[in-house]
Amino acid sequence: MVQGFILSSYVLGIKTIATVIYNQMITRTRYVRDSYKELDISELPPGEVLQTSWNGEVIFIRRLTVSEVKDTMALPATTQLDKAVMEPPSDAGNSSVLVCSAICTHLGCIPVPYLGAYKGWVCLCHGSVYDKFGRVR
Secondary structure (H helix, E strand, O other): OHHHHHHHHHHHHHHHHHHHHHHHHHHOOOOOHHHOOOOOOOOOOOOOEEEEEEOOEEEEEEEEEHHHHHHHHOOOHHHOOOOOOOOOOEEEOOEEEEEEEOOOOOOOOOOEEOOOOOOOEEOOOOOOEEOOOOOEO
């Protein structure tokens, strides 16, 4: 009787391990269809912001002019709160394209574009100010 209990415990353990391995294998995908989004931003004029959603998250796509990039890069580093984070915008010929999350880092609100001292975004919930690269100022 004890031997049957031990044998059934081994079988149950092997079945559990096999189930865990199988579940890990079927959930790993190389390409998730819903995580891909293609947008035509050729109609987006330089200096404008497009708000859309991707994977259930709201994002901003901003097309920056060359002068906006230079002006934002020339801002003093002392006004930037997180100095370690800097994702340069992607070069797109005579303009640059920036894609960033539209979720406020403090309370999760959606900031309003073109406002504030840096003409980036301002969260009206509590007053966070972002520059045109989406950095907290």
